[in-house]
Amino acid sequence: MASQEGIIKFYLAFTPGDSLSAGEIAGINRWRGIMLARGLIGQDPKRYDGYGFGNISRRLPPYDAPAGHRRFVISGTQTGHIAVLGPEHYALVTEYDPDHNRVVATGPAKPSSESLTHSGVYDMDDEVRCVIHVHSPEIWHAAAQLGLPTTDVAAICGTPEMAVEVARLFADTDVRARRIFSMGGHEDGIVAFGRTADEAGDTLLAVLDQVRRG
Ligand SMILES: [Zn+2]
Structure with a gap:
C-alpha cells in the first residue's frame, strides 16, 4: 500500500491556470510548514518508497455550493520535498465526481493524488474549511x-472507495465532533479537518500529544 503513495488514481481534467493569491494559501501554508517540521508531511527516501506524503487544502467560496462543486485549494502532487511552498505549488479543484473517479482542476500545479479524500470530507459538512x-x-x-x-x-x-468510507464515518461514528480519522488501509494515514485551518491543525497536534503522553 505504501507504493501507492503519491500516484494520481483518478481521471484528472486539468487546465493550466494562474497562481492563486498568497492570501488564499497563507493559512494552510503556515500549517503545512508546521506539519513538515514535525515529519507529518514531507518526503524521505526511507519512507513510502521515497514518495512525497501528506497534503493540505482549504475551501473557497461559495460555501453554499452543492456536493461535487465545493471548490478548494490543495497542495500540488509531489511537493513533499519542497521546504516552503508558494502559490505556484497549489492547485484549485473546481469540480469532482467520486462516483466516476474524476477531478477537474486548474492552477499552476496538478492537485494532490488524495484530492478525492479531501472532497469527500467537504461533501459531508459544508462548515468544514480545511x-x-x-x-x-x-x-x-x-x-x-x-x-x-x-x-x-x-x-x-x-x-x-475512500470517499464512500468517509461518508460512512460521518453517518456511523462521532467523526464530525472529533474532527479526525484514521485511514485503515493507508499506512500511517490520518486526516484532520476543521472550520478553520487552526482548528484542523490543533486537533491533529492534540491527538499526537495524547499518543505521546501514553
Ligand atoms: Zn497519504
Missing part, C-alpha cells in the same frame, strides 16, 4: 486504542 492529511505512524498505530473512527482497510486513499 482538511489536512498527514502520515503519522504514532497516531495510526494507536488508532484503535484511541477509538478513532477508521476507514475500512480495503479503501485505498484517493479513490472512490
Whole structure:
C-alpha cells in the first residue's frame, strides 16, 4: 500500500491556470510548514518508497455550493520535498465526481493524488474549511486504542472507495465532533479537518500529544 503513495488514481481534467493569491494559501501554508517540521508531511527516501506524503487544502467560496462543486485549494502532487511552498505549488479543484473517479482542476500545479479524500470530507459538512492529511505512524498505530473512527482497510486513499468510507464515518461514528480519522488501509494515514485551518491543525497536534503522553 505504501507504493501507492503519491500516484494520481483518478481521471484528472486539468487546465493550466494562474497562481492563486498568497492570501488564499497563507493559512494552510503556515500549517503545512508546521506539519513538515514535525515529519507529518514531507518526503524521505526511507519512507513510502521515497514518495512525497501528506497534503493540505482549504475551501473557497461559495460555501453554499452543492456536493461535487465545493471548490478548494490543495497542495500540488509531489511537493513533499519542497521546504516552503508558494502559490505556484497549489492547485484549485473546481469540480469532482467520486462516483466516476474524476477531478477537474486548474492552477499552476496538478492537485494532490488524495484530492478525492479531501472532497469527500467537504461533501459531508459544508462548515468544514480545511482538511489536512498527514502520515503519522504514532497516531495510526494507536488508532484503535484511541477509538478513532477508521476507514475500512480495503479503501485505498484517493479513490472512490475512500470517499464512500468517509461518508460512512460521518453517518456511523462521532467523526464530525472529533474532527479526525484514521485511514485503515493507508499506512500511517490520518486526516484532520476543521472550520478553520487552526482548528484542523490543533486537533491533529492534540491527538499526537495524547499518543505521546501514553
Ligand atoms: Zn497519504
